[in-house]
Amino acid sequence: MKLKNKYRLLLFTAVISVPFLLLLISILMTVIYENAFKTKNYDIPFHESFAYTTMLIVFILSLLFLAFLFSNSINSLLNKINILNKTIRNLASDVRIPNKLEVNSNDEIGKLIKSVNLLIERTTYRELELKQQQEIKKELLNKLRHDINTPLTAVRLQLFYLEGQFTDQAPLIESLYQQIDYISELTNEYNIQSTDTLDNSYILNEEVNMHDLLETMVKKWGYLYNMHGIELIYHPLNRELKWISNGLWLQRLFDNIFQNALKHSKADKLEITIEKNVVIIRDNGSGFVIDSKSRGLGLKIIEDIARILQIKYNLQSNERGTLFCFTVENTI
Template identity: 25%
Template sequence: MKWLKFTFSKKIVLLLFSSIGITILFSFFFLHYLYSNLYLSSIEESVIYQGQRTASHYHYGELSDEIIEKIQWYNIVSEYEVIVVDDLDELSSYFPYQVNYATLVDEKDRDSLDSGQYVLKEGFVEELNREIIGAIFPIKGEQGLIGFIYIYVPLAAIQDVFRESIPILIIFGTLFFLILFLIVNRFWKSLFHPLNKLQHHANEVSRGNYSNRLEINNNDEIGQLTKAFNTMSDSLEQQEERKKEFTSNVVHELRTPLTYIGGYTEALKQKIYTSPEEAQSYLSTIEKETKRLNKLINDLIELNHLQEDFYKLDIQPIALAQLLTDTIELFTIKSTEKELVLKLNIQEDLIIMGDPQRIQQVFYNVLDNAIKYSNSKGSITIDLINIKDSIQFKVTNYGILIKQDDIERIGERFFRTDKARNRTTGGTGLGLSIVKEITRLHGGTFDIKSLSSEGTTVTVQLPGLKEEV
C-alpha cells in the first residue's frame, strides 16, 4: 500500500487535509440539510396553511367578483402568488408553465381535487429558473366545486437563503483556519522538531558517537521517547567505555606474559645465561607465564559461557560445611605466610542443591581475594550459616578498602579497584565476575561492602532446601 510508504510527516499532512476536507464536506451537507429539510419544509407548511385558510373563507358561497378581488388583493400584499379560477382549464392561462417539465394538473390531480383534497405541486420551472412550491385548493359552494385557488411561491436559491449568513461564515471561517494554522504550526514544531533532532542524533549513534543528548521539554510520548533515547545513549556510551577498558585490560594481561615468554625464549635460543640453574629459572618463568595465559583464557571462556547460559549445572545435593572446609585447607600455606588468623563460624549439616564444582569455585575465589588483600598478621572471618530458607556464605577481611564508587563495578571483567596492584597480588579481575555468575545461575545473590570500621565483607546467599535432609 502506498500509505505505508509515506513518511510520518506526509501521513500527518494527509490526515490533516483529510480532516479539513471532511469538515468542509460536512458543512456543505449540513447547509444542504438546513435548506432542504428546514427551509423547504417551512415553506411547504406555510403554503398549505395559507391555501387552506384562504379556501375556507369561501366555503358554501359563490366565487363572486368581490371575492376574487379580495384574493387578488391578498396576492399583492402577501409573499405568495395566488391564482383564482372558476375552472381548472383556465389555470393554464394564468400559469402557463410546466413543473418539472410536466403539465401542472394531470388526471390524478383532477380526481383528488374533485374529492375535495388539495394537491401539492413542487418542482423546477424553466421559465422562472427557480424551484417552486405550490398547492391547488378546491373551493366548495352549495352546489359543489365553484372554483380553485392555486397558491405558490418561487424558492430562493441556497445562496440567497444564506446571503445574510455568508459574511459571518466568511469571518468565522477565516478565524477558524487562522487558529487552525497556528495550532497546526505549533503542533508541527513540537512534534517534528524533536523528531528531526532524534533522527540526527540516532544517525550519530549509528556512527559510534554516543555523546549527544536531547533536551526534554515535556512529558508526553515524544518526551518519553527522548528520555529513552538519552538513557540508551548513556548506556551505549558506558558500554563503549567499558569495552575499550576491557580491550585495554586484555591487551595488558596478554602483553606481559607474552613479553616474558618471548624474552626468555630468545635468551635460551641465544644461550644467554651463565649457568644451568639460570636456564632452568628461565624455563620455570616461561612455564609459569604459560599457565597464567592459559588460566586467563580459560577464565574468559568460562565467564562467557556462564553469562550466556551455555554452561549446564550438574545439580546434586552438596554438604556445604565439608566442601568449605576442604577449600579452606587449600589456603593453609598462603594464610600461614601472611600470619593470618582464620575465625570460622560454620554450621554443620547445611545442604543445598547445586553444582559442587562451581560452588567450590565460589568459595575458592572469595577466599583467595580475602587472603590476597588482607593485611599481614590480620584476621579473616568466615561464616557459613542458615538464615530462614537460605544459606549465607560471608567472608570479612581487614585490609585494603574499596572505594564506594568502585563497589558497583566489582565483578566486571578485569575491573580492579587498585590499578597500581602488581602481578603477584592484582590478579586479572575475573575471579569475582565468575563468582557473581555462578551465584546467579544458582538463584542466589552477591553483595560486597567495604567500610573502615567493619572491613570488606563479601556475602553470597544461596537458596537452601525447604526441608532439612
C-alpha cells in the first residue's frame, strides 16, 4: 500500500474510531450498571453514579491506547527515514561502505530503500574496482622502480671506479652522477599508464583465501548484474580453500569472466561455486564456439593470466551456457 493511501486510511480510522469508541463504552457501561449495580446503588441514575466516572476513565485510557497505536505507525516511518539518512551519510563519508538495507514493504519508503541499495551496490563496485586497479599499478610500479634502480646502482659503482682512474674528468663524472640521480627521481614520480601485459611482469605468489576473494568479486559485480537483470548466485561449499597464487591477478582473471558473461553471454543467471579445490563459474547463456578465430580479448587475457599463474582451467560452451573450471596444484 502506498504511503498516501496508508495514512489516509490511518486518519479516517482515527476520525471514526474516537466517536465510535465513546458510544461503545457509554452503552456498555450503561448496560452493565443498569443490570448489575443500579438496584444495589439505590436506583441512582447512571450519570450520577460511580459508573459514569468509571466510563470517563475507561474512555480516556482507550484514547491513550489509540494514540499509542497511531504514534507507533508514525514512529516506524520516522525510524526508516532516520536509517536512510544515516546510511546515505555513511555512504558519502570516507569511513566505509554501509551494508544494504532490508526491504520490508513495497510503498514509497520501500522503493526509496531499493534505490539506496542500488546506490550502495554501484559505490561498492566503483570502490573495489578502483582499489584493485591502484593495487595492480602500485605493484607493477614498485617492480619497475626496482628494475631501473638495480642497473643505476651498478652504473654508480662503475663511475666510482672510473673516478679514481680519470681524475681529470671529474666534471664529466659529476655530470653523470647528476643524470643518474635525475633518472632515479623520475622513477619515483613515474605513473604507469598501462597494465595490460603480464609476460614481462614478476608475479609474487602469496596465500589467497578463495572464498574471501570470490565473495569480494560477487559484491563488486552485483550492481552491474542487478542493473542488467542477471541473477548472481554464489555457492561457497568450501570456505577454507586457499591457493598459493596472486590475489590481484586472480581478481583480474575473474573480472574478465564476469565481464564476458555480462556483455556477451545473453544469460540471466551466473553461478559461482567453490567445491573441494575447484572454482566453477557457470552461466546459462547462448554460449560460443570455443575454437573460433574471432574469440575476444577477454578470453585471451584469461588464458594468459591462467598460464602465468599456472592455473589449470577447463572451458566448455554450448547453446545451454558456458562453464569455467579452475584448479591449482598449490593449495592449502
